[in-house]
Every structure is written in structure tokens, then in C-alpha cells.
Amino acid sequence: MMNYFVLGIFIFLLLESFVYTQEVEVVVENKDNQCDAYCFKVLRPMLEHISVMQERWEFCNSSKLANTSSRLDKIESQLVAQEAKDVSYAAAIEETKMKLLEQKSLIENQKNINRKPFQKVGSKYYYIEEIQQLNWFGAAHKCLEFGAHLISLDDQQELNAINSKLNPVNAYWTDINDLSEEGTFLSLTSGVRAKFLNWRTGEPNNADRSEHCVYLFGAYSHMNDFKCSSPKYFICESFDA
Missing domain, CATH: 3.10.100.10 (Mannose-Binding Protein A, subunit A)
Structure with missing residues (x-):
């Protein structure tokens, strides 16, 4: 008879413990939900600011890349123009050299004509x-x-x-x-x-x-x-x- 009484008490305690655990979990879950809402409310402006800064950063980065690309294109154009000038100068120098050689040849020929033995x-x-x-x-x-x-x-x-x-x-x-x-x-x-x-x-x-x-x-x-x-x-x- 005593054994049945002890067993009944043990079962009762188990049931109470289970109910308490469920109530605690519900309270914790409610608190978590309350914390999530609060934290999101507090962090939302910061997140929005970060988003705006990210957009600005991407815009600035894109602008810098565009400026850099434009400068590189300009430098390339200047180099191409300079190379063209160098080629033109080289051609002019070569033409001048040829003319000088022709003049030298004419002078030498004239000297040979006038040269006495x-x-x-x-x-x-x-x-x-x-x-x-x-x-x-x-x-x-x-x-x-x-x-x-x-x-x-x-x-x-x-x-x-x-x-x-x-x-x-x-x-x-x-x-x-x-x-x-x-x-x-x-x-x-x-x-x-x-x-x-x-x-x-x-x-x-x-x-x-x-x-x-x-x-x-x-x-x-x-x-x-x-x-x-x-x-x-x-x-x-x-x-x-």
C-alpha cells in the first residue's frame, strides 16, 4: 500500500515539473520575442545608415573608377599624339640628314671639279x-x-x-x-x-x-x-x- 502511495507522489512531482518547464519556456520565448523586437527597433537606424553609406561608397567607387579610366584614356591619347610627333620629328631629322649629305656630295663634287693636281x-x-x-x-x-x-x-x-x-x-x-x-x-x-x-x-x-x-x-x-x-x-x- 505504501509503495503505491510513493509512486503516486513521484508521478505528481513529474507532472508538476513538466508543467513548470513548459511555463518557463513560454516566458523565455515571450522574452526573446520582446528582445528581438526591441533590438531591431534600436538597430534599425544604424542598419539604414550602413545601407546608405554602402550605396554612397559604391557610387564613389564607381565615380573614381570612371575618373581613373578617363584619365588613363587621356594619357593614352597624349602618348599616341607624342609618338606621332616623335615619328614626324624623326622623319624631319632624317630628311635633313639626307639633304645635308646631298649638299656635302655636291660640295665634294665641286671641289673635285676645281681641284688641281x-x-x-x-x-x-x-x-x-x-x-x-x-x-x-x-x-x-x-x-x-x-x-x-x-x-x-x-x-x-x-x-x-x-x-x-x-x-x-x-x-x-x-x-x-x-x-x-x-x-x-x-x-x-x-x-x-x-x-x-x-x-x-x-x-x-x-x-x-x-x-x-x-x-x-x-x-x-x-x-x-x-x-x-x-x-x-x-x-x-x-x-x-
Whole structure:
């Protein structure tokens, strides 16, 4: 009999415990629902703000990408334009080079036309004019046409070598003169005092105060000052060694 009584009490306690558990779960569930509604209400403005910021960020990002793309396109256009200019400049430079080469060729051809048969005497090359006589200035210009200058003697050895090629009865203009200052004989080629002078006895005498250019007399290898306007033969010395 006691056993049935204890069993009944145990069953009653189990039922009470179950009912209590159900009531607690209902209360908790109601509280959870209340919390969810409250939390959503509190967080909603923040969520909306985040959404707006996200939209703005996407817009700004898109705008930046568009600006960057536009700048890149502009830079690319500038590079293409610069490349076109470079090609144009290169073509112009190449054309100028070709024209310069053509001019150089024409000059060389003209020089070859005007060039006289220079002969090597000692260590230098000379052209000795034995047909045409010119005044000192004309002779200087004629030598330039040949790509040379009037002879500029360095020493007695050079004089002896060239004298062996001269007609002994002719006189030949040299590049020596005292046009800038009486008595100061300069080389037209170098612009400084003549390196070597071999005067004839009694020379230079500047006769009639009008003798300022120096010629070489073939017979004795002597020098004499004379009127620059007087026509004489001449010796051209090549600029090339």
C-alpha cells in the first residue's frame, strides 16, 4: 500500500515539473520575442545608415573608377599624339640628314671639279701655278677654291724642297703680308707672325710705301715685299697633310 502511495507522489512531482518547464519556456520565448523586437527597433537606424553609406561608397567607387579610366584614356591619347610627333620629328631629322649629305656630295663634287693636281713635296702637298698670274688677293681666293691656302713656309728645309720644283724666272705669292701693321709680317693662314722669312738683300723695303705682300723668287729662294695688286704666279698648299 505504501509503495503505491510513493509512486503516486513521484508521478505528481513529474507532472508538476513538466508543467513548470513548459511555463518557463513560454516566458523565455515571450522574452526573446520582446528582445528581438526591441533590438531591431534600436538597430534599425544604424542598419539604414550602413545601407546608405554602402550605396554612397559604391557610387564613389564607381565615380573614381570612371575618373581613373578617363584619365588613363587621356594619357593614352597624349602618348599616341607624342609618338606621332616623335615619328614626324624623326622623319624631319632624317630628311635633313639626307639633304645635308646631298649638299656635302655636291660640295665634294665641286671641289673635285676645281681641284688641281697637287704634288707631294717633302711632307706636304702643293699646287704650283705656272700659267695664270693673279694679284695677291686673287691668288689667296683661288687657293681656297682648290681647298688649300697660299704657301706658308715653316723652315729652310721646306723652302729648299719646294724651290727645286719652281721655275727660276718666276715669282710666286706666299701667304705672308704686313697689311695690318707695317713691318710686322704675318701668315694669312695662321694669323700670327710668319714662322720663317728668307729676305733678299735689301728687303723688305716697302718701296713707295705700298709693298705689303711677300712673294718668293724661284731663282734664289729669296723673299721680297711687293705691291699686293701686282699679278704673279702663286703656290697653293693643301690643308690636308
